[in-house]
Amino acid sequence: MSARTTSSRLLLISCPGTRAQRDGCFPDDESLDEHALSALARVAWRPRPSQKVWVSPEIRAVEAAQALSLHAEVAAELRECDFGKWRGRSLEDVLQEDAAGLSAWLGDVTAAPHGGESFDNQMTRVAGWLGQGSEGIVITHGSVIRSAVTHALNAQPSSFLHIEVAPLTMTDLRFGNGRWTVRSVGVPLAAIPADRP
Numbered sequence: 001m002s003a004r005t006t007s008s009r010l011l012l013i014s015c016p017g018t019r020a021q022r023d024g025c026f027p028d029d030e031s032l033d034e035h036a037l038s039a040l041a042r043v044a045w046r047p048r049p050s051q052k053v054w055v056s057p058e059i060r061a062v063e064a065a066q067a068l069s070l071h072a073e074v075a076a077e078l079r080e081c082d083f084g085k086w087r088g089r090s091l092e093d094v095l096q097e098d099a100a101g102l103s104a105w106l107g108d109v110t111a112a113p114h115g116g117e118s119f120d121n122q123m124t125r126v127a128g129w130l131g132q133g134s135e136g137i138v139i140t141h142g143s144v145i146r147s148a149v150t151h152a153l154n155a156q157p158s159s160f161l162h163i164e165v166a167p168l169t170m171t172d173l174r175f176g177n178g179r180w181t182v183r184s185v186g187v188p189l190a191a192i193p194a195d196r197p
Contacts, residue, residue, distance in 0.1 A: 007176035008135035011047070012145045013189060015056075015064045016040060017167040020088060027080055027141070028088035032063045039168055040067040044194035052136030054078060056144065065139045072139060077129035080141040084116025109157045120157050123147040130180070145171050145185075152180035 016036035021027055032040075046069065047053070055065045055072035056079050065072040086094050094102050101113030112118040126147035138144075142165040150160045152173050165171065165186050172183035 007174070008133070010130075010134050010136065010138065010148075010173045010175070012138045012140060012148060012171040012173065013064075014142045014145055014165050014167055014169050014171075014186075015058075015060050015139065018060055021167075023090070024092065025088055025090045026083045026086045026094070027058075029058050030060060030088075032060050032067070036060075036064075037067060039190070040064060043068065043168070043189050043192075045170075045189060045192040046194065047137050054134075054136065054138050054140075056080060056140040058141070061139050061141065068139075070137065070139065072137075075129065075138075077125050078138060078140045078144055081119060081122045081143045082116035084112065084114035086114040086116070107161070109160050119143065119147070119160055123150055123157055123160060127151040134175075142167070148173060149182055149185055152182050154179075 016032060016039050018027070018030045018036060019033045020030055022035075053065065053070045053072040054075040055061050055070075057074050057076055058080050062072075062074070091102075098113060104111040105113055109119040109123070112121075122143060126144055130148060130151055145165045146160050146163040149163055149171060150157065153159065163185070166188070168189050169186040170189050170192060171185045172187070174181045174183055
């Protein structure tokens with residue numbers, strides 16, 4: 001990617017949820033199930049063929065890009081937050097084992113009681129990627145998109161905790177005049193017409 005010189009548009013698409021996530025578990029690097037693949041099959045929208053596409057390295061993101069017939073370049077900076085020892089575990093189990101840690105994590109973006117990555121560190125990673133110059137499509141995770149929106153708004157890091165991004169939605173960011181703007185957040189991908197770029 002090149003340095004920031006002109007205006008650009010970045011569309012961020014959140015992966016569909018996995019079975020584990022629907023069961024209330026912290027994300028792990030799992031494949032998409034039939035429910036998720038069926039939801040992707042109902043999406044009519046496709047980007048212009050000339051648009052650059054990046055994808056998170058997680059299996060579910062790569063499979064989502066493939067299901068949408070997108071040829072994507074893997075970008076490690078767009079990976080899911082590392083939930084450390086909580087990966088794949090249910091929220092209920094974590095609550096039983098470490099209620100104080102879970103409470104800290106839910107209210108403080110700098111907390112990482114799971115031994116993985118804090119949301120604050122993730123936001124720094126995502127902001128660095130955005131700062132390199134980005135125009136095109138991104139297939140990634142809700143937490144990455146929340147990080148990007150927080151950065152685009154130049155908001156306090158704690159604002160991350162007040163943003164929700166549902167699975168299989170599109171967020172539209174624009175860059176121009178030296179700053180990011182947020183055009184829309186969390187538009188259901190299935191509701192976007194096939195002919196909309």
